[in-house]
Amino acid sequence: MKSLLCVAGGLALLAAPSLFAADNMPASKFKEYDTDHDGRISQAEFIAGCQKDSTRKLDANNDGTVSADEKAAATPEKKHWWSRSENAAGDDAKADAKRFKKLDTNNDGYLSEAEFSAANDMEK
Numbered sequence: 001m002k003s004l005l006c007v008a009g010g011l012a013l014l015a016a017p018s019l020f021a022a023d024n025m026p027a028s029k030f031k032e033y034d035t036d037h038d039g040r041i042s043q044a045e046f047i048a049g050c051q052k053d054s055t056r057k058l059d060a061n062n063d064g065t066v067s068a069d070e071k072a073a074a075t076p077e078k079k080h081w082w083s084r085s086e087n088a089a090g091d092d093a094k095a096d097a098k099r100f101k102k103l104d105t106n107n108d109g110y111l112s113e114a115e116f117s118a119a120n121d122m123e124k
Contacts, residue, residue, distance in 0.1 A: 035049075043109065050096040
């Protein structure tokens with residue numbers, strides 16, 4: 001019985017860091033996006049951060065670049081010749097700019113840490 005409690009306690013301790021890391025994720029992500037360290041995220045910083053995140057998701061071998069094969073693996077196949085599954089180069093930046101304006105609830109042109117955290121809470 002005593003050993004069972006020790007095992008359960010050990011497992012709880014192993015799980016604890018991941019719980020704290022999940023709670024701290026928006027704060028660390030905010031610092032990553034805030035490249036000029038002024039305590040707020042400009043639209044340019046937001047778009048650059050989103051693009052960096054997109055690159056990380058596509059980069060299957062984690063070498064810092066997205067190869068043609070990695071891009072092809074992540075791109076859905078067209079179902080019809082009229083399908084619009086291929087985005088133009090600027091479409092992602094336009095979508096990120098639109099998302100920034102939606103998240104900037106006080107319309108000051110910057111995302112505060114509270115606005116950024118609220119956005120992360122909505123996406124969960």
